[in-house]
Structures are given as C-alpha cells and as structure tokens.
Amino acid sequence: MGCFRCTGESSKKSEHQNNNYSNKKNKPDDRAASGALKVNPNVNVKKQSDHDGKEQLESKDDQLALDVKGLNLKEISKDGRGDLAKKFTFDELAAVTGNFRSDCCLGEGGFGKVYKGHMEKINQNVAIKQLDLNGCQGIREFVVEVLTLSLVDHPNLVRLIGFCAEGDQRLLVYEYMPLGSxxxxxxxxxxxxxxxxxxxxxxxxxxxxxxxxxxxxxxxxxxxxxxxxxxxxxxxxxxxxxxxxxxxxxxxxxxxxxxxxxxxxxxxxxxxxxxxxxxxxxxxxxxxxxxxxxxxxxxxxxxxxxxxxxxxxxxxxxxxxxxxxxxxxxxxxxxxxxxxxxxxxxxxxxxxxxxxxxxxxxxxxxxxxxxxxxxxxxxxxxxxxxxxxxxxxxxxxxxxxxxxxxxxxxxxxxxxxxxxx
Structure with a gap:
C-alpha cells in the first residue's frame, strides 16, 4: 500500500470557513497523454483572417477554448446535450462574493479557495471555486471539470452552473450544497x-x-x-x-x-x-x-x-x-x-x-x-x-x-x- 503515488493529506482549512465544504487534497497536474479526457478542442471556436492575412483564434468561450486547444485534448461526442456551462466575468463573481471576502470563504485546499455567494439573476446561492495559479492543481483539471460537468445530468452529481476563464483567472460556479461534505x-x-x-x-x-x-x-x-x-x-x-x-x-x-x-x-x-x-x-x-x-x-x-x-x-x-x-x-x-x-x-x-x-x-x-x-x-x-x-x-x-x-x-x-x- 505504501507504493501508492497518490496525493497526501488535506491542506489546512481557512480560519474563516464554516466547515460546510471539506478540504481538498493537493493534486499535481496530470500531464499523462494516454487516457486523458478527450474533448473537442474546437468547441465554440472559429478562425478568422486578420488584416495581415494571418489566422487568429476567435473563441466564444475565450480562454477556456484556448486552454482546451493548448492541452491538445481530443474529441468526445456531446450527444446533442447543448453548449457548455454559462460563462461569467470575473467582475460578476467578485460582486456576488463581496470581492472574495474572507467571511464568504467556505474552505481551502490544493486548488485554492471556495466562496459562497448569491446570484441575483438566477436567485440562487452558489459555491465559487477559485483556482490558485500557484497551487498544485493546474489548468488541465479546470478544463476537464468544465467539460465533464457540461456533459452530465444526474441528481447525484453536483451541477456546474458556470465558469470564468478570463485572463489568468479560472473559477468554477456550482450549485451550493448547504450541508457541506x-x-x-x-x-x-x-x-x-x-x-x-x-x-x-x-x-x-x-x-x-x-x-x-x-x-x-x-x-x-x-x-x-x-x-x-x-x-x-x-x-x-x-x-x-x-x-x-x-x-x-x-x-x-x-x-x-x-x-x-x-x-x-x-x-x-x-x-x-x-x-x-x-x-x-x-x-x-x-x-x-x-x-x-x-x-x-x-x-x-x-x-x-x-x-x-x-x-x-x-x-x-x-x-x-x-x-x-x-x-x-x-x-x-x-x-x-x-x-x-x-x-x-x-x-x-x-x-x-x-x-x-x-x-x-x-x-x-x-x-x-x-x-x-x-x-x-x-x-x-x-x-x-x-x-x-x-x-x-x-x-x-x-x-x-x-x-x-x-x-x-x-x-x-x-x-x-x-x-x-
């Protein structure tokens, strides 16, 4: 059992969390090429020639599509399940968490922190996971999670409401689970x-x-x-x-x-x-x-x-x-x-x-x-x-x-x- 190359113990919880969300274990970026989640690298992406005749990438999903393309992930059918989860701006998510106030923090782990917020436009409490770019989880995990949860629909799987991939920011917006883990x-x-x-x-x-x-x-x-x-x-x-x-x-x-x-x-x-x-x-x-x-x-x-x-x-x-x-x-x-x-x-x-x-x-x-x-x-x-x-x-x-x-x-x-x- 000691030979497992698996992750270690949970990170220390934020002193402000209310124990509603559990710690996450530190997980290094999985760069294995074989067996990687295969998704369409061209989801919502189209090419357009600029004035110099060069092709540049124009993406409906902005950085998400660039992340997918950069990770060289291959195609998987979406079975007509529709588009990806809703895209939010960083400013929108900052607003619903009071600019990521410490008293809104539910927990902290290897990925970064999870915050509670309330989205007026959908009249729903949400949990917002903000990726720490200096943490142990990487862009691959973020992309895989967005694309996987965009495909699933089941009462025993957490629902992904949306995401933010803006500049260096990577955030995931989930339904809020009031009783935690x-x-x-x-x-x-x-x-x-x-x-x-x-x-x-x-x-x-x-x-x-x-x-x-x-x-x-x-x-x-x-x-x-x-x-x-x-x-x-x-x-x-x-x-x-x-x-x-x-x-x-x-x-x-x-x-x-x-x-x-x-x-x-x-x-x-x-x-x-x-x-x-x-x-x-x-x-x-x-x-x-x-x-x-x-x-x-x-x-x-x-x-x-x-x-x-x-x-x-x-x-x-x-x-x-x-x-x-x-x-x-x-x-x-x-x-x-x-x-x-x-x-x-x-x-x-x-x-x-x-x-x-x-x-x-x-x-x-x-x-x-x-x-x-x-x-x-x-x-x-x-x-x-x-x-x-x-x-x-x-x-x-x-x-x-x-x-x-x-x-x-x-x-x-x-x-x-x-x-x-």
Whole structure:
C-alpha cells in the first residue's frame, strides 16, 4: 500500500470557513497523454483572417477554448446535450462574493479557495471555486471539470452552473450544497453536529453509488471518476448526496481495450492497489474507492488515520482480517451509532464493502449490482422495536472513537458470511 503515488493529506482549512465544504487534497497536474479526457478542442471556436492575412483564434468561450486547444485534448461526442456551462466575468463573481471576502470563504485546499455567494439573476446561492495559479492543481483539471460537468445530468452529481476563464483567472460556479461534505459529518465532529444515523448512512451510500453508475454505465463513452472519497461527496437538503470535483476524471477504455494507462493520481487510502502498482485504470478502480467510502460510513473511521496504532493506520488493512470472522463484525461499527443499527443490515453492508475491496479487480462487482444492493439496504429502515439496540460498554462522546467503545455482540445476522478475497 505504501507504493501508492497518490496525493497526501488535506491542506489546512481557512480560519474563516464554516466547515460546510471539506478540504481538498493537493493534486499535481496530470500531464499523462494516454487516457486523458478527450474533448473537442474546437468547441465554440472559429478562425478568422486578420488584416495581415494571418489566422487568429476567435473563441466564444475565450480562454477556456484556448486552454482546451493548448492541452491538445481530443474529441468526445456531446450527444446533442447543448453548449457548455454559462460563462461569467470575473467582475460578476467578485460582486456576488463581496470581492472574495474572507467571511464568504467556505474552505481551502490544493486548488485554492471556495466562496459562497448569491446570484441575483438566477436567485440562487452558489459555491465559487477559485483556482490558485500557484497551487498544485493546474489548468488541465479546470478544463476537464468544465467539460465533464457540461456533459452530465444526474441528481447525484453536483451541477456546474458556470465558469470564468478570463485572463489568468479560472473559477468554477456550482450549485451550493448547504450541508457541506460527507467528511464533515463523519469525521472529527464538533459537539453541536448530529451523528449520522444508520438509515442516513445507507441513503448516502446508495445515492453516491447511483452517481457513479451514471458515469460508468450511462455516459457514452464511460467516465472513470478516479477521485471518489468522502470529501468529494457533498450533501444537500435532506442529506441528499452528490459527487463533486471531476478534475481527475478520465474517459474509460473503448473498443477491445481493457484499461486506460495513465499516471497514478488520486488520494492515498482510496486508490485501488492494482491501479497504484500498474497505472492501468478501469471502472473497477472506482469500485475499490467506493468500497473504502462505504467502509468509512459503516465504521466512522478515516481511510488513513495516523492518530491510531500502526496496525490501524490504514482502514482497509485493519478491516480485511475482520471481514473473515462474522463474530467480529460488531467491532467494526461506528461507536457513535450507540448500537442503533440492524445486525442483518450491518452484515449485508459489510459484504458489499468486502466485495468492492477485493484485491483482484475482476472480482469486484459492477456498479449496477452495488446500486441494487444498496437501494435495498436504504429501503430497510432501522426500527428499534424490531431491531433491538445492540449493547455497548459505554456511550461514546461525540468526538471519541476508541477501541473501548466497540460493542461486543454475538452474531444474530444472516445465514451467510462475507469473504474478503
């Protein structure tokens, strides 16, 4: 696992953020030619001769089209989905954020900062991500995100309202997700934040899976997300989940190709081992990352947590031996649930996670099967009258998740056991 050439820990949050948006991991510019997102380099671009008879580029989308052309990205069909997202001027976006006031800042990461604003013309709150030109993310990620989100339309994918590519400025305008990221509701909870109950966790998992299914099965050609993690799952009203941040997205293999060869990118702890070791990217790489997210939802643990003992730093490595013993499943449950979960539902959720985390990619399920299983789990509501509260030695504090908080229960679940490999 240590050989992953993936990105490191989150950047320090802005002191002014309201914790509604998660930190973003620093991600270096992906310059791999093979497997790069293929988009039309001539979108909304036309050539016109000047007075000297020379050809100069005239672009409806200004710098965006120049960025696309400069990156030498190839063509992908838009399937008649219409034009790119709306173009905004820098002055417009400065106005709605009070000239990017610090009290409008929602968060900060390797890309730069995210600001909240209200756009009068559409009467909507928005989140504006401003690319830091001195940061670790580059123009490629900006262009890929604009072009990818201009093609997608699904209730579990964040909606891109528009962008600004003016001079050196690069900004993205999204729908505002009032509850922030899943990471902020799962890890390091402040005392005033409610703990996600079991039903809500399964609802979020099912919604995130449906968003991934759209990318894998509905998009033509398929899109490999490549950066699935809790901080990239944003939550709207009613904890409705939407996948966000598509800067690392790649078009999947086509024809008789089985994979896309590319430089390894992503976040340490979420990268599939086969992708990390070979650079061969497939949709099954996303399935592994989803398994990590599902395991985080079940356990309340982080994918990588250096505050724990060495044997528990890596969530997947900690979980693998426990997957093989049904009597230890209860030790894997987030102690903040205080025993309020269905035992059968726990076993089934762990079975799904274990299948997604198979070391051999061809042994991992397709996303459609994951969606079917999680839709079923999300429909089975926890009822303490039917599912008695599982006993625990003590009630944990809101910020505590320690070994002593784990409940020791004997298996009363389904007749099958999960397998890790």
């Amino acid at each position: 899943l990471e902020n509701h799962l890890h390091d909870l402040p005392p005033d934040r409610e703990v996600l109950d079991w039903d809500m966790r399964m609802k979020i998992a099912a919604g995130a899976a449906r968003g991934l299914e759209y990318l894998h099965d509905k998009m033509k050609p398929s899109v490999i997300y490549r950066d699935l993690k809790c901080s990239n799952i944003l939550l709207g009203e009613g904890y409705h989940p939407k996948l966000s941040d598509f800067g690392l997205a790649k078009v999947g293999p086509s024809g008789d190709k089985t994979h896309v060869s590319t430089r390894v990118m992503g976040t340490y702890g979420y990268c599939a081992p086969d992708y990390a070791m070979t650079g061969q990217l497939t949709v099954k790489s996303d399935i592994y990352s989803f398994g990590v997210v599902l395991l985080e939802l079940i356990t309340g643990r982080k994918a990588i947590d250096h505050t724990k003992t060495a044997k528990e730093h890596n969530l997947v490595a900690w979980a693998r031996p426990l997957f093989k013993d049904r009597k230890k499943f209860s030790q894997m449950v987030d102690p903040l649930l205080q025993g309020q979960y269905p035992v059968r539902g726990l076993y089934q959720a762990l079975a799904i996670a274990a299948m997604c985390l198979q070391e051999q990619p061809n042994m991992r399920p397709v996303i459609g099967d994951v969606v079917t299983a999680l839709n079923y789990l999300a429909s089975q509501k926890y009822d303490p009258q039917i599912h008695p509260v599982q006993t625990s030695q003590r009630s944990p504090s809101p910020n505590a998740r320690s070994d002593s908080d784990r409940r020791q229960i004997e298996g009363n679940g389904p007749d099958r056991e999960t397998e890790s490999d």
